[in-house]
Amino acid sequence: MQTFDCFVEKQIFPPTNMCIYCGDRCGPFSDEHIIPYGLYGEMILQKASCKRCSKITSKIEQKVLRTMLGATRIHLGLRTRRPKERPPSLPTFVETEGSFEMKDVAIQDHPYIMTMIELPPPKVLNRLGGGKQGHIRVWFKDIQGNTNERISRLGQGVQIRNIIPINEFGRVIAKIAHSYAISLLGVDAFDPMLLDFILGKKENVFDFVGGPDEVTEFQRDEARLHHLDLVALSNPDRTDLPHLLIANINLFSCFRAPVYQVVVGTLTINGMKLLGPKK
Numbered sequence: 122m123q124t125f126d127c128f129v130e131k132q133i134f135p136p137t138n139m140c141i142y143c144g145d146r147c148g149p150f151s152d153e154h155i156i157p158y159g160l161y162g163e164m165i166l167q168k169a170s171c172k173r174c175s176k177i178t179s180k181i182e183q184k185v186l187r188t189m190l191g192a193t194r195i196h197l198g199l200r201t202r203r204p205k206e207r208p209p210s211l212p213t214f215v216e217t218e219g220s221f222e223m224k225d226v227a228i229q230d231h232p233y234i235m236t237m238i239e240l241p242p243p244k245v246l247n248r249l250g251g252g253k254q255g256h257i258r259v260w261f262k263d264i265q266g267n268t269n270e271r272i273s274r275l276g277q278g279v280q281i282r283n284i285i286p287i288n289e290f291g292r293v294i295a296k297i298a299h300s301y302a303i304s305l306l307g308v309d310a311f312d313p314m315l316l317d318f319i320l321g322k323k324e325n326v327f328d329f330v331g332g333p334d335e336v337t338e339f340q341r342d343e344a345r346l347h348h349l350d351l352v353a354l355s356n357p358d359r360t361d362l363p364h365l366l367i368a369n370i371n372l373f374s375c376f377r378a379p380v381y382q383v384v385v386g387t388l389t390i391n392g393m394k395l396l397g398p399k400k
Contacts, residue, residue: 127346127375129163134304136168141303142178142316145171155300156347157293159186160372161199164349166304177320178296181289188284189236193373196233196265216278224275232271234261236283237372238290239379242334244327245365246384257287260379291326295319298330298368298383301349311366311386329384339369339380348374353388363387 139146141153153169156162159182170178186194192211194201201207210225213232226232239258265271272279295315302311318326333339342348348371355364366385372378 128344129161129346131163132165132304134164134166137166137303137308138168139308140171140174141166141169141300141308142174142320143171145174147171151175153300155304155349156297156372157182157186159183159194159199159201160190161346164301164304166300169300169303174320181292181296181321184286184289185293188286189290192231192233192283193235195228196231213275214280214282215276216280217276221278221280226275230271230274232268232275232279232281233265234268234281235264235373235376235378236261236285237378238285238287240291240327240330240332240381243329243331243382243384244325245329246331246334246382259285262376262378264376288324288326291330292319292321294330294370294381295326295383297349297370298385301368301370302351302366302385305351306366309389311388313386314384315386331382333380333382339371339382341371341374341377341380343375343377345374347372351385 136150138148138150140150148168148171150168151170151172153166153175154162155164155166193199195207195211208228210227211231211233212223213226214221215224216222237260239260241256263269296319299313299315299319314329315326317323318329339350350369352367352369353364354367364387366388368383368385370381370383372381
Protein backbone atom coordinates (compact mmCIF):
# COMPACT_ATOMS: atom_id res chain seq x y z
CA MET A 122 0.00 0.00 0.00
CA GLN A 123 1.28 3.44 -0.95
CA THR A 124 1.88 5.86 1.90
CA PHE A 125 1.68 9.62 1.57
CA ASP A 126 2.73 12.59 3.65
CA CYS A 127 0.20 15.30 2.87
CA PHE A 128 -1.45 17.86 5.12
CA VAL A 129 -5.20 17.36 5.56
CA GLU A 130 -7.01 20.56 6.49
CA LYS A 131 -9.63 20.16 9.21
CA GLN A 132 -12.26 22.87 9.62
CA ILE A 133 -15.68 22.84 11.25
CA PHE A 134 -17.99 25.57 9.97
CA PRO A 135 -21.04 26.91 11.87
CA PRO A 136 -24.43 25.37 11.02
CA THR A 137 -26.55 26.91 8.30
CA ASN A 138 -29.71 25.29 9.76
CA MET A 139 -31.08 25.03 6.24
CA CYS A 140 -30.45 22.84 3.23
CA ILE A 141 -27.86 24.53 1.06
CA TYR A 142 -29.13 22.64 -2.00
CA CYS A 143 -32.93 22.98 -1.97
CA GLY A 144 -33.43 25.78 0.57
CA ASP A 145 -35.54 23.72 2.99
CA ARG A 146 -35.64 25.28 6.47
CA CYS A 147 -37.73 22.67 8.27
CA GLY A 148 -35.14 19.94 8.68
CA PRO A 149 -33.83 17.79 10.15
CA PHE A 150 -30.42 18.58 8.68
CA SER A 151 -27.21 16.58 8.55
CA ASP A 152 -23.63 17.78 8.52
CA GLU A 153 -22.04 18.14 5.08
CA HIS A 154 -18.52 16.97 4.24
CA ILE A 155 -17.33 19.55 1.72
CA ILE A 156 -14.82 17.08 0.27
CA PRO A 157 -16.24 13.55 0.52
CA TYR A 158 -15.48 11.58 3.67
CA GLY A 159 -14.04 8.80 1.50
CA LEU A 160 -11.39 11.19 0.15
CA TYR A 161 -10.35 12.11 3.69
CA GLY A 162 -12.49 15.23 3.68
CA GLU A 163 -12.16 16.95 7.05
CA MET A 164 -13.92 20.21 6.23
CA ILE A 165 -17.45 20.01 7.61
CA LEU A 166 -20.36 22.41 7.25
CA GLN A 167 -22.75 21.68 10.09
CA LYS A 168 -26.52 21.16 9.69
CA ALA A 169 -26.51 21.95 6.00
CA SER A 170 -28.32 19.21 4.06
CA CYS A 171 -31.85 17.84 4.24
CA LYS A 172 -32.44 14.10 4.11
CA ARG A 173 -33.58 14.12 0.48
CA CYS A 174 -30.64 16.15 -0.84
CA SER A 175 -28.16 14.23 1.30
CA LYS A 176 -29.36 11.03 -0.35
CA ILE A 177 -28.86 12.52 -3.82
CA THR A 178 -25.36 13.88 -3.18
CA SER A 179 -24.27 10.73 -1.34
CA LYS A 180 -25.34 8.59 -4.30
CA ILE A 181 -23.27 10.50 -6.85
CA GLU A 182 -20.28 10.61 -4.48
CA GLN A 183 -20.42 6.87 -3.92
CA LYS A 184 -20.50 6.16 -7.64
CA VAL A 185 -17.37 8.23 -8.21
CA LEU A 186 -15.59 6.92 -5.09
CA ARG A 187 -16.24 3.28 -5.94
CA THR A 188 -15.42 3.44 -9.65
CA MET A 189 -13.10 6.19 -10.86
CA LEU A 190 -11.41 6.70 -7.48
CA GLY A 191 -11.89 3.24 -6.00
CA ALA A 192 -8.38 1.91 -6.62
CA THR A 193 -6.87 5.25 -5.57
CA ARG A 194 -8.62 5.10 -2.20
CA ILE A 195 -7.53 1.51 -1.63
CA HIS A 196 -3.90 2.03 -2.59
CA LEU A 197 -3.58 5.22 -0.53
CA GLY A 198 -5.42 3.67 2.40
CA LEU A 199 -8.04 6.40 2.46
CA ARG A 200 -10.77 5.73 4.95
CA THR A 201 -14.04 3.98 4.39
CA ARG A 202 -17.16 3.62 6.52
CA ARG A 203 -17.16 -0.11 5.72
CA PRO A 204 -13.57 -1.31 6.23
CA LYS A 205 -14.61 -4.96 6.37
CA GLU A 206 -15.93 -4.68 2.81
CA ARG A 207 -12.67 -3.31 1.38
CA PRO A 208 -11.38 -5.93 -1.09
CA PRO A 209 -7.97 -7.59 -0.59
CA SER A 210 -7.48 -7.70 -4.38
CA LEU A 211 -8.38 -5.75 -7.51
CA PRO A 212 -9.16 -6.93 -11.05
CA THR A 213 -6.40 -6.63 -13.65
CA PHE A 214 -6.46 -7.65 -17.31
CA VAL A 215 -3.45 -9.86 -18.03
CA GLU A 216 -2.52 -11.07 -21.50
CA THR A 217 -2.64 -14.82 -21.94
CA GLU A 218 -2.09 -16.45 -25.34
CA GLY A 219 -2.93 -13.31 -27.27
CA SER A 220 -6.04 -12.28 -25.32
CA PHE A 221 -6.60 -10.43 -22.09
CA GLU A 222 -8.10 -12.27 -19.16
CA MET A 223 -9.31 -10.62 -15.99
CA LYS A 224 -7.50 -11.79 -12.87
CA ASP A 225 -7.82 -10.73 -9.26
CA VAL A 226 -4.47 -9.44 -8.07
CA ALA A 227 -3.61 -8.85 -4.41
CA ILE A 228 -3.29 -5.17 -3.49
CA GLN A 229 0.42 -5.48 -2.69
CA ASP A 230 1.04 -6.80 -6.24
CA HIS A 231 -1.58 -4.79 -8.12
CA PRO A 232 -0.18 -2.43 -10.81
CA TYR A 233 -1.91 0.84 -10.07
CA ILE A 234 -2.05 4.15 -11.91
CA MET A 235 -3.84 7.16 -10.38
CA THR A 236 -6.43 8.28 -12.92
CA MET A 237 -8.17 11.64 -13.13
CA ILE A 238 -9.53 13.75 -15.99
CA GLU A 239 -8.43 17.07 -17.40
CA LEU A 240 -11.23 19.38 -18.50
CA PRO A 241 -11.45 22.39 -20.80
CA PRO A 242 -12.49 25.64 -19.10
CA PRO A 243 -16.15 26.09 -18.16
CA LYS A 244 -18.18 27.03 -21.22
CA VAL A 245 -19.59 30.06 -19.42
CA LEU A 246 -16.10 31.59 -19.26
CA ASN A 247 -15.57 30.92 -22.94
CA ARG A 248 -18.77 32.80 -23.78
CA LEU A 249 -17.56 35.70 -21.65
CA GLY A 250 -14.26 35.81 -23.48
CA GLY A 251 -12.13 34.31 -20.73
CA GLY A 252 -11.90 30.67 -21.73
CA LYS A 253 -10.53 28.57 -24.52
CA GLN A 254 -11.74 25.53 -26.42
CA GLY A 255 -10.52 22.08 -25.40
CA HIS A 256 -11.36 18.45 -24.87
CA ILE A 257 -11.66 16.06 -21.94
CA ARG A 258 -8.44 14.11 -21.52
CA VAL A 259 -7.38 11.33 -19.17
CA TRP A 260 -4.61 12.21 -16.71
CA PHE A 261 -2.64 9.44 -15.05
CA LYS A 262 0.35 9.11 -12.79
CA ASP A 263 2.39 6.26 -11.37
CA ILE A 264 2.47 7.20 -7.70
CA GLN A 265 3.85 3.82 -6.59
CA GLY A 266 7.11 4.20 -8.46
CA ASN A 267 7.34 0.48 -9.22
CA THR A 268 4.33 -0.14 -11.43
CA ASN A 269 6.45 -1.46 -14.32
CA GLU A 270 8.02 -3.97 -11.97
CA ARG A 271 4.59 -5.13 -10.82
CA ILE A 272 3.46 -5.46 -14.42
CA SER A 273 6.50 -7.55 -15.37
CA ARG A 274 5.74 -10.00 -12.58
CA LEU A 275 2.24 -10.56 -13.93
CA GLY A 276 3.07 -11.36 -17.54
CA GLN A 277 3.97 -9.97 -20.94
CA GLY A 278 1.01 -7.63 -21.26
CA VAL A 279 -1.23 -5.92 -18.75
CA GLN A 280 -4.16 -3.57 -19.27
CA ILE A 281 -5.10 -1.16 -16.50
CA ARG A 282 -8.72 -0.17 -16.97
CA ASN A 283 -10.86 2.30 -15.08
CA ILE A 284 -14.44 3.50 -15.22
CA ILE A 285 -14.79 7.30 -15.32
CA PRO A 286 -18.40 8.49 -14.77
CA ILE A 287 -17.76 11.93 -16.24
CA ASN A 288 -21.13 13.54 -15.53
CA GLU A 289 -21.23 12.30 -11.92
CA PHE A 290 -17.65 13.45 -11.38
CA GLY A 291 -18.59 16.92 -12.61
CA ARG A 292 -21.52 16.97 -10.18
CA VAL A 293 -19.24 15.99 -7.29
CA ILE A 294 -16.85 18.82 -8.17
CA ALA A 295 -19.83 21.21 -8.36
CA LYS A 296 -21.04 20.03 -4.95
CA ILE A 297 -17.60 20.62 -3.41
CA ALA A 298 -17.45 24.12 -4.90
CA HIS A 299 -20.95 25.13 -3.79
CA SER A 300 -20.63 23.85 -0.23
CA TYR A 301 -17.16 25.38 0.15
CA ALA A 302 -18.41 28.79 -1.00
CA ILE A 303 -21.33 28.62 1.45
CA SER A 304 -18.95 27.64 4.24
CA LEU A 305 -16.67 30.64 3.72
CA LEU A 306 -19.10 33.32 2.59
CA GLY A 307 -22.54 32.30 3.85
CA VAL A 308 -25.82 31.63 2.08
CA ASP A 309 -26.50 35.26 1.10
CA ALA A 310 -23.12 36.20 -0.39
CA PHE A 311 -23.82 34.94 -3.90
CA ASP A 312 -26.59 33.83 -6.24
CA PRO A 313 -25.87 30.14 -6.89
CA MET A 314 -25.62 28.63 -10.36
CA LEU A 315 -24.90 24.97 -9.60
CA LEU A 316 -27.93 23.67 -7.72
CA ASP A 317 -29.77 22.12 -10.68
CA PHE A 318 -26.66 20.21 -11.73
CA ILE A 319 -25.83 18.99 -8.25
CA LEU A 320 -29.36 17.66 -7.78
CA GLY A 321 -29.48 16.11 -11.25
CA LYS A 322 -32.18 18.38 -12.67
CA LYS A 323 -29.91 19.53 -15.52
CA GLU A 324 -27.11 17.72 -17.30
CA ASN A 325 -24.93 20.45 -18.82
CA VAL A 326 -22.78 20.72 -15.70
CA PHE A 327 -19.68 21.42 -17.78
CA ASP A 328 -21.05 24.82 -18.70
CA PHE A 329 -19.90 25.74 -15.18
CA VAL A 330 -17.30 23.09 -14.25
CA GLY A 331 -14.01 22.80 -16.10
CA GLY A 332 -10.27 23.21 -16.01
CA PRO A 333 -7.96 26.23 -15.83
CA ASP A 334 -8.41 29.13 -18.23
CA GLU A 335 -6.30 32.08 -19.33
CA VAL A 336 -7.71 34.56 -16.82
CA THR A 337 -7.75 33.14 -13.30
CA GLU A 338 -4.71 32.10 -11.32
CA PHE A 339 -4.33 29.11 -9.04
CA GLN A 340 -1.43 28.54 -6.67
CA ARG A 341 -1.03 24.80 -6.21
CA ASP A 342 -0.17 23.73 -2.65
CA GLU A 343 1.71 20.45 -2.88
CA ALA A 344 1.88 20.10 0.90
CA ARG A 345 -1.87 19.41 1.03
CA LEU A 346 -3.80 16.32 0.07
CA HIS A 347 -6.53 18.59 -1.31
CA HIS A 348 -6.45 22.35 -1.92
CA LEU A 349 -9.40 24.72 -2.42
CA ASP A 350 -9.70 28.44 -2.87
CA LEU A 351 -12.17 31.11 -4.00
CA VAL A 352 -11.66 34.13 -6.24
CA ALA A 353 -13.90 36.84 -7.64
CA LEU A 354 -13.63 37.28 -11.40
CA SER A 355 -14.55 40.46 -13.24
CA ASN A 356 -14.25 41.46 -16.88
CA PRO A 357 -12.70 44.96 -17.17
CA ASP A 358 -14.07 45.30 -20.70
CA ARG A 359 -17.64 44.48 -19.66
CA THR A 360 -18.58 46.48 -16.58
CA ASP A 361 -22.22 45.55 -17.18
CA LEU A 362 -21.49 41.89 -16.37
CA PRO A 363 -21.77 40.59 -12.79
CA HIS A 364 -18.72 39.54 -10.82
CA LEU A 365 -18.43 35.78 -10.85
CA LEU A 366 -17.48 33.66 -7.86
CA ILE A 367 -14.95 31.04 -8.94
CA ALA A 368 -13.90 28.01 -6.89
CA ASN A 369 -10.57 26.36 -7.70
CA ILE A 370 -10.45 22.72 -6.63
CA ASN A 371 -7.34 20.56 -6.61
CA LEU A 372 -8.02 17.05 -5.35
CA PHE A 373 -4.80 15.15 -4.63
CA SER A 374 -2.82 18.35 -4.87
CA CYS A 375 0.31 16.73 -3.41
CA PHE A 376 0.36 14.38 -6.41
CA ARG A 377 -0.01 17.31 -8.84
CA ALA A 378 -3.39 16.07 -10.05
CA PRO A 379 -5.50 18.33 -12.34
CA VAL A 380 -7.05 21.56 -11.09
CA TYR A 381 -10.77 22.16 -11.61
CA GLN A 382 -12.36 25.57 -11.97
CA VAL A 383 -16.01 26.04 -11.07
CA VAL A 384 -18.27 29.04 -11.69
CA VAL A 385 -20.22 28.93 -8.43
CA GLY A 386 -22.46 31.97 -8.92
CA THR A 387 -22.63 35.75 -9.09
CA LEU A 388 -21.44 37.71 -6.09
CA THR A 389 -23.62 40.05 -4.12
CA ILE A 390 -22.28 43.27 -2.53
CA ASN A 391 -21.59 41.48 0.75
CA GLY A 392 -19.69 38.79 -1.07
CA MET A 393 -17.58 41.35 -2.89
CA LYS A 394 -16.61 42.97 0.38
CA LEU A 395 -15.52 39.63 1.81
CA LEU A 396 -13.61 38.42 -1.22
CA GLY A 397 -12.75 41.33 -3.45
CA PRO A 398 -12.62 41.26 -7.25
CA LYS A 399 -9.89 39.50 -9.19
CA LYS A 400 -9.27 40.86 -12.67
